[in-house]
Amino acid sequence: MAEKRRTIIPIGPYHPLQEEPEFYKLFVEGERIVDIDVRIGYNHRGIEKLAESKHYDQIVYLIERICGICSTSHPIAYVQAVEDIMGDIEIPERALYIRSIIGELERVHSHLLWLGLAGHFLGYNTVFMWAWKYREPVLDIFEVISGNRNHYAMLKPGGVRRDIDDDAIPGIIKILDDLIPVLDMFKGAVLDDPVLAARLKGVGILSKKDIVEYSALGPVARASGIEIDVRKDEPYAAYDRVKWNVITQQEGDVFAKAVVRILETYESISIIKQCLQKMPKGPIDAELKDIPPGEGIGHHEAPRGETFHYVRSDGTNSPVRHKVRAPTFMNFPTFKASVIGERVADATIILAAIDPCYCCTERMSVIDRKSGKQLLAGEQLIKLSQERTKEIARKMGRS
Template sequence: MTTIIPFGPQHPVLPEPVSLKLEIDNDIVVGALPSIGYVHRGLEKFIDTKDYNQTTYICERICGICSALHGITYTRAVEKLFNVEAPERAQYIRVIVGELNRLHSHLLWLGLFADGFGFESLFYECWKYREGVLDAAERITGNRVIHSISKVGGTSKDLSKEHIDMLLKLCDTLEPQIKNIENVFVNNYTVKKRLVGLAPLSKQLAYEAGTAGPTLRGSGNAIDSRDTPDWNIYKDLGFKPAIEKDGDCYARTKVRITELYDSIKIIRNAISKMPAGEIAIPIKGFPTGEAIIRTEQPRGEVVYYVKGNGTKNLERLKIRTPTFANIPSLLLMLPGVKLADVPLIVLTIDPCISCTER
């Protein structure tokens, strides 16, 4: 005989209001059904009241963790409507800020994951290193969370020599710090005992379920929006997707750690190759037509669809976030696992309900 129990939306391990109805037999999960809508804000409809420039700030407020990449993706989509490209220097600045966003998001996640194991000191260590990233972002953009550096036509702020020196120093400092915590997440006996072989997702199933981000690449799929024509600049920065083949919780953890090193490498390469010049071009008129842009957020691919009708307001804004894509694969992972393992499995997709429900 099975029992239905609620998991979330409030749970000591969960940073987000994830709500699942779990069907269990003794302590084994045999089925799961998600329940969403707790933090729905109607932001896609709210853009009716704002012009296309003001909408940038709405998009950045979809999520506090990946706000910069939401703003960057939206502004690139509107630029596609205008059939213009931001100056090359602005594109490099967007890459640098986007990778800072990825660094702080992954370090935040590693801290929360450590907390899920009960490793409180490791939690504080991860978040201490994250503070350095947030300090750098604040010095560049003026804010720790909502950066507002990307605008239609380019960026609102440039990188000075002091900013560049600070970023290079951050990279030099952060690399050994990541090595310090990597040893625990990769080699610790307790971590490996809990994660290796837990909730495996095959390469084919992960692809067919529409999975995104580290969850997808942890199953051996070398799919990353940074490796597509949607953002050609990454090809010049020596980027290659980080993948693991086992598809379990341990593999998804290793992908995120590898991506921390990749982000540091990308920032260094972007600084060395960033050209001089303008950071923005003037945009005249109002957007018309349709455009779709994809960007790789920390949790996976985000898709922005925009439709302009020749007025200052967009006719339609539609966003597909990575957590929305990863929830179906989460439901495939849960049957057959112990109830005690559910919190860790949920954390490995790094859910963001704020993004999902908007």
């Protein structure tokens, strides 16, 4: 029997599918994907090395710029690592609550952002526009609290840099309350839409076994029935002082991942409101002593999974080693389990389902480039994905 012909479909590195440069190679036989190869490194900026040349206070600004979407997750993990080195430092209660508030606000905006992009890939551009429209008020909250829409610069070792004004709290709570009916609408639109269900259910399944084998994290793991969340497993900031639930789904497909993210947004809003109400008065930062030699770790449940930072100090002003492990780094290899065997038209949404964030993940590597023959350009791939949704809609008589 003659060997089946394999076709290589390159996606990227500059491609409308993602905002960031990355390079996928899909190996296909007809409609089915048989293998995938990912080449990254376009976004590598040498942050870990740069951190060694900066002061402990300066590093907060540097690592905030690891990623613009989870731009407070990395600082939370980092300041915890530095506080871990110092050991006996006591962080004021109010600062802990503010950390949780900022962390959860970020989850709300990040999940809405993902929902919009996912809608775009499926050809539901209305979802894209609406999700981003309702994301704007969340950015307004950030602007009220920190003065910037993104890159909030709220964290510092020993506490936070800015207080939340008491006068601002009613306004923030009102914006969050207004978000609930919006989320209800999205929930209804996603959960009850038969076309979306047909399009996403059973697509890109990751089993419990896959998750454990690939050590996947965050919403990706929780969508496959694994209850893993650092906020619950090893509480930090104010997460053990408020009531909330870890959201899980059992199916592990793209649909389950969307459901987990939408339901998590409700939990985040509830956490923020509880924190705003319970937040005690008092100072927002502790006085720091010299940082002793030693090593420390810190972690935070970023919107995409656990962010982990390791800092080693030799007693000077700068760390000797700063190691960052972003959640996408762990979720990335699950493509191997989820994409293979699926249709080309489904590739975009499966790749998007883990909410990949390459600027967090970039690692230095030497690659060898072999060019494949280009058969499908980027836009055609998105078009293919959108047409598939239409095809399902037509079959169900809903076009």
